[in-house]
Amino acid sequence: xxxxxxxxxxxxxxxxxxxxxxxxxxxxxxxxxxxxxxxxxxxxxxxxxxxxxxxxxxxxxxxxxxxxxxxxxxxxxxxxxxxxxxxxxxxxxxxxxxxxxxxxxxxxxxxxxxxxxxxxxxxxxxxxxxxxxxxxxxxxxxxxxxxxxxxxxxxxxxxxxxxxxxxxxxxxxxxxxxxxxxxxxxxxxxxxxxxxxxxxxxxxxxxxxxxxxxxxxxxxxxxxxxxxxxxxxxxxxxxxxxxxxxxxxxxxxxxxxxxxxxxxxxxxxxxxxxxxxxxxxxxxxxxxxxxxxxxxxxxxxxxxxxxxxxxxxxxxxxxxxxxxxxxxxxxxxxxxxxxxxxxxxxxxxxxxxxxxxxxxxxxxxxxxxxxxxxxxxxxxxxxxxxxxxxxxxxxxxxxxxxxxx
Numbered sequence: 001x002x003x004x005x006x007x008x009x010x011x012x013x014x015x016x017x018x019x020x021x022x023x024x025x026x027x028x029x030x031x032x033x034x035x036x037x038x039x040x041x042x043x044x045x046x047x048x049x050x051x052x053x054x055x056x057x058x059x060x061x062x063x064x065x066x067x068x069x070x071x072x073x074x075x076x077x078x079x080x081x082x083x084x085x086x087x088x089x090x091x092x093x094x095x096x097x098x099x100x101x102x103x104x105x106x107x108x109x110x111x112x113x114x115x116x117x118x119x120x121x122x123x124x125x126x127x128x129x130x131x132x133x134x135x136x137x138x139x140x141x142x143x144x145x146x147x148x149x150x151x152x153x154x155x156x157x158x159x160x161x162x163x164x165x166x167x168x169x170x171x172x173x174x175x176x177x178x179x180x181x182x183x184x185x186x187x188x189x190x191x192x193x194x195x196x197x198x199x200x201x202x203x204x205x206x207x208x209x210x211x212x213x214x215x216x217x218x219x220x221x222x223x224x225x226x227x228x229x230x231x232x233x234x235x236x237x238x239x240x241x242x243x244x245x246x247x248x249x250x251x252x253x254x255x256x257x258x259x260x261x262x263x264x265x266x267x268x269x270x271x272x273x274x275x276x277x278x279x280x281x282x283x284x285x286x287x288x289x290x291x292x293x294x295x296x297x298x299x300x301x302x303x304x305x306x307x308x309x310x311x312x313x314x315x316x317x318x319x320x321x322x323x324x325x326x327x328x329x330x331x332x333x334x335x336x337x338x339x340x341x342x343x344x345x346x347x348x349x350x351x352x353x354x355x356x357x358x359x360x361x362x363x364x365x366x367x368x369x370x371x372x373x374x375x376x377x378x379x380x381x382x383x384x385x386x387x388x389x390x391x392x393x394x395x396x397x398x399x400x401x402x403x404x405x
Contacts, residue, residue, distance in 0.1 A: 011141040015056065015069040018100065019206055023055040028184045032086035035368065038201035042194055043155050048227050052094065061102035063236045066116045068101065070240060072161055073248065074312040076102070077255035081305075084259030085266075088372030089201030093153040096202075099252060100124035100161060104182070105241045106230035110217040111159055111182060115159060121244040125185070126161035127207060129221070130178040130404075133164025140216050142166065144181050147208040156201045157185055163222075178404055182212045188212075190360070198375025222246070222404040227318070227325045239319035247330035248315060250337030250381045251308050257341045259306070260369040261301050261348035265367060268294060268351045295353050297347035304340035304347075311336050319339040328394050330405050334381075335391040341382040348373045 027048075034045050052058050061076055062068025076098055084091030104112055104124065115122055133146030146166055160183055165176035191206040224230055227244035272290055311333040318325050352359055352370045359366045380386065391404060394400050 009378070015071070017075045019057075020057060020060050020069065020071060020075065021078060021082075024057055024082050027051050027055065027057075028082060028086045031083055031090050032365075035087035035090070035201075035365065036362075038087060038395060039074070039368065043203035044090060044153075044201060045175075048090060049156050057094070057096050058123065060098060060100055061105075061240065062116075062120070063105045063238075063241070065235060066122050068110075070238065072312075072316065073102065073240065073243060074316075077251055077308060080252065081255040081259035081262070082155065084256040085263040086187040087201070088256055088260050088369060088376065089199050091259055092199055092202045092372075093156070093278075095252045095256065096152045097110075097123050097125060097157065098373060100126060102241070103161065103225070104232075105236040106141075106225050106232040107182065107220050107354060108217040108231040109235045111215075114218070115182065120255060121160070122159060123153070124159040124161060124182070125151050125154040125157040128161060128163040129182055132161055132163050133181070134216075134222060135164040135166045135179065135181070137166060137168055138213075142179070142181065142214045142216065142219060144183070144212045144214050145210045146302055147191075147206055149206050150204045151190075151207045152202045153205040154185065154190055154205055154207060159183065160185055160188060160207060163304070172329075179219050180222065182218045183209070183212060183214055196375065198371040198373075226335055226405065227315075227330065240323075242319040242322070242332050243315045244325060244333075244405075247325065247333045248311065248400075250335070250341065250387065252332050253376055253379050253382045254304065254308055254337050254341035254344065255371055257344040257348070257382075258301060258304050260373050260376075261297070261304075261344040261351070264348050264351045264366055264369050265294070265297055265301055268297075269320050271355075271374075289352060293350055297351050300343040300347035304343040307336045307340040327400050327405055330388075331391040331394050331400065334387050334405075338382045338384055338387040339378060340397035342384050345373050345377050 031048060032132045034048055037045055039295040057079060059068045061073065076095060080091045080095035083094050104115060122354060126147035127150055129148055132148045133144055135142045135144040146164060148162055154160060162181050164179055164181055166179050167176045168174060186206045188209050191208060193206045194204050220231055225245040230241065235327060348369060352366055355366055358364060390402060
């Protein structure tokens with residue numbers, strides 16, 4: 001087994017992005033070694049969860065006021081991409097849980113203090129699929145019921161962010177409002193549903209509750225986190241926490257696909273560089289078709305990464321200027337994040353096919369990367385048909401069809 005860190009590293013506002021990226025890279029060999037075990041367990045090994053706590057990496061976007069480094073959002077996807085090179089599931093759980101420290105900073109301050117005051121190292125899973133939950137307002141509390149699939153990392157978490165549609169009893173004709181609810185895992189039923197062919201170690205089980213009372217300060221409206229001041233701005237006024245949640249979400253998924261495709265590219269270079277064809281015994285590196293395929297895949301991965309970073313830079317510049325991004329900008333960022341995933345997925349598929357029969361051996365990590373990429377590309381937030389159409393209609397002068405953007 002790979003060794004775990006024996007000593008907790010400090011997590012302070014003085015921690016630099018370079019230091020945190022270095023800590024992440026130091027974990028990659030152990031994560032790679034544990035990848036088969038993680039797939040068997042259908043969850044992350046406890047050693048990996050412990051390593052991520054001890055290095056402080058879960059908390060990279062956490063506000064400085066509660067002891068976090070408050071580092072940039074792009075760093076989150078850089079680290080998740082590094083982890084995905086070794087194990088797609090580990091990258092997936094990391095980014096899905098770590099991003100909630102960023103999101104919680106937008107919650108009402110009383111909600112933030114309840115969660116972080118109890119434990120600043122807290123882990124929060126999510127299933128923000130609004131139609132799966134139904135809620136009603138009862139005084140200063142919401143009453144929430146529903147069943148939500150794909151709650152990644154719930155087995156490692158203390159809380160869960162769940163989406164729900166709220167209909168006010170005193171306004172029967174009003175459209176339901178989409179809100180996010182932060183609830184203790186102890187008040188949820190976790191249903192073992194995660195028996196899958198890809199991203200098997202994410203433990204993305206279903207969760208359910210019935211008539212669960214949630215204080216109003218433990219909720220936030222989807223339309224309150226669209227790239228302007230949020231309920232949490234009073235205590236976390238920095239530009240990091242003024243960026244749109246929905247506009248940048250595809251980038252989280254894309255970063256994982258990029259990481260896996262990058263590892264497949266690196267493996268192809270290493271194996272084909274010194275390998276010989278089984279049928280002709282010729283040197284594979286001298287085959288023009290392989291040379292071309294490697295060149296195209298490398299360009300696709302690099303282009304995908306640049307698309308992600310472009311969106312982050314634009315979003316941050318607007319937030320620093322205290323300017324609200326337009327709907328067209330946000331849909332373009334979603335388009336670009338989705339297309340980045342498409343590019344990286346295409347590269348990984350091409351390299352997998354070039355690898356031949358040996359790629360399907362369970363001892364070959366390329367087969368796990370391919371299964372995990374296919375699973376990741378099933379996520380709605382990187383569905384090209386949906387996200388390209390959403391951008392295209394606004395680009396051509398039609399009204400947006402997603403009010404949460």
